[in-house]
Amino acid sequence: MVVRQHRCKGRALAVCALAVAGAMAAATGCSGTDADGADRVGGRAAAGGSGAADTPAAVVGRAADALARAGSAEARTSMETAAGGTRLTIRGQGVYDFRRQLGRIKVVLPKDAAGTPDGHLPITELLAPGALYMKNRGAGVPEDKWVRIDTTALEDGNLVTGGVTDPMAAAELLRGADGVRYVGRTELAGVRVRHYRGTADLGRAAEAASPSSRGAMAAAAKGFSSGAVPFDAYLDDDGLLRKVRHRFSFAAEGPPVAVVSTMLLYGFGVPVSVEMPPEADLYTGSVQQGAKDPDGPEAP
Template identity: 55%
Template sequence: MVVQDRRSGGAVAGAVAVACGTGLTAGLLTTGCSPGGAAAGEQVVSGRTAVAAQDVRGSADALVRAGSARVRTAMETASGGTRVVIRGAGGYDFRTSSGQLRVVLPGPAGGHGGGHPPITEILAPGALFMKNRGAGVPADKWVRVDIATLADGNLVTGGVTDPLVAAELLRGAREVTYRGEQRLGGVPVRHYSGTTDIGAAAAVASERVQSVLRAAEKGFTTRAVPFDVYLDETGRLRRVRERFRFANGAPGGASVISTTELYSFGAKTAVRLPAAGDIYAGKIASAAS
């Protein structure tokens, strides 16, 4: 398990070696438009032109109004012909921009479990906390990672995309297509697809997420992020799938597909940050070790 110092620069490190080895790393793969306005040059195939874009860009606001939700995540990485999936589950409070999830790494052969024990992650404004992360860190201690040091803004670093950041990224949505209605978990939803621009999203994101997206703008091969979004009748995000691309120093680069599902809106989600004495202060292994 490796935490890299992003302040020295460099490409985002490869996920496959990490996920199939000791566990996660703090580098898993190691124009603007207003939230309600239409992006210049937008192409919408469906005839719901303005409404489609507004629905997608406003999903973050709908989540904040909802207050909280239960969360399921899946992060699929592909590099050099190898594909692994990291899964998480927990809860998130959109009013405080914080959540806690249990993250399960794939086994040695890329299966589910059987490798590193599950990691507990706390997502908080400006920080990622990880417990039971290996690399010589005592099992009862937390590792704190400053998100400002991460080249991807923690969109994929911890194996989980922060649900609020995933929604705020959609503020830069363009080329939005309405795909029709269907059901997710028995709930009627509207399906949209398109591409969002990280830089455009950062320009209009809420203050608490803006710095994260500005960091992410520098960490990917392209600022364009294809997505599929499913919104319920109140505009709340029920599922979002976003596809990221890295140079990664490998032929063809590396890709990450991050999927976040939200349900049980309003469920109580209490997130308690680790005490200072519970945070590991020792040396953490480097990517080369």
Template identity: 50%
Template sequence: MTLVAAVAAGASLLLATGCTDDGTAAASDKNRQGSSGDPGAGSRAAHGTAGSPGHPVPSDPRKAVTAAAEALAGYGTSRTRTSMSMASGGTRLAVEGEGGFDYGKGEGSLTVRLPEGTSGARPGERRTVTELVVPGALYMKNRGAGVPDGKWVRVDTNELADGNLITAGATDPVSAAELLRGARQVRYTGKVRAAGGAVLRRYRGTLDLGDAARAASPHRRGQLKAAAHGFSERTVPFDAQIDGQGRLRKVRHLFTFAGGAPGGRDGTESGSGADAAGGPDDGVAVASTTWFHGYGAHVKVVMPEPEDIYAGKIAPF
């Protein structure tokens, strides 16, 4: 069962379920690693006017969005904030996260706050899970649900049917940007002002998961290929905000599942029309928002040692 299936069934929040290997994959991830604002109301303005010096604004809205996604690695690092919300059968859940990412390496970390009522939480408590996102893998610490304290769980994100776009309760900023490479119909809707005063250009449109997977960088290509095959609806509406330097500042995706959630291929379970509440014709909408701020911030991802990886079967939240 995944996060979306849990909501459809009216159950507590569930992130990833599955099993890990004997630590070989974790060691491989570590070796591969190497050394290595919220908008306010704004007025409409003509699109295609100059941005900051040296950063002209593309006159084609679609090109503006895809160019921002393609340029992300060149900006190095940033802080990030995430929010995911969903509602089904009168149940409404929200998950928030924050952390930092290195876009050149395609890796970063998040601290995710789960809704009240997840297993192991005291009444009124919102447990936190530490997540490390690296190419091809997701690591979670303090997950609970049968995982010993202090141990990490490793999940192969290329084997998750949603490509880890929502499984972990957050769409990480690398994936959020890579999805925009599949943008199709895009329109410029005007300018908005961020909480810090920056003027941002706002774009709305739809993207195709298959197109995004084909255009994705190596960091996320496998995951997006999995999502393109696993999602029942490949067309995803989005709302993106870009600053005068062509940098992404906010992206919101609206994912929709019909009759539950995509199934897993790595020991994960998933809901379906047969076992999720509401029947096969009821859709579950998941709104996932990712903010980008503090570009250039120091970001360092410390991978867990193989002996710190829990290799047993893990239970749902």
């Protein structure tokens, strides 16, 4: 299989979120806030620990570990690309096992540039350590075949390529949190959460990532034009990440290309069954990329 990764150039929105969009060518108790911004409930630190362990950066940095303890969750995702005044959004929904780092997400592509549906079936994505599998990929891939991509070989480590940021990778990014401030309390789907805002350093996140995530995270740390990723994170009183939004920026010839990836987590503890496709079901041909765009990336 041939899968190529390119830097974004000019109006080429389809790249960055978009091996996927080949189509786009596609509580209870008293509450208060400490001076350091760590929210406390009933006189205890909301996420556990004390002192330096309760700084905003430390609280969000523990999000991946808290999710692993929770085991699994349902997820909703959206990925919005913007450049040259044009915005397109890819949406996904599925389940994820944070202990095994396996997930299944159904991805719905946006309408085409003219605002009409492109007729593409939803893409089923299977997420695994070091690998992304896609079915209904289009671009010349038979509907009954899966495309497998080595995420450690992607310039972005699959933070945006699949149109979905791997849920564990989204949480692991917060291990590199810096300059974090506590914004305040809010509510998500009836759950009280604490809102934090800061910047994640990709290099630091890769160094601190779990062994299963380290390869893809290290690739992202090398591949992005900027190692700083602004984020907003929302955690409940058990330290569970309920929502996170990352803002990625890509180098461009002309206006920069912005990608905003948002993930919502709920239904913690839901059963998750994910089976990787057998070798016989993997596509071994070339993925079509379309004609060369004079303002975009080179076609293979």
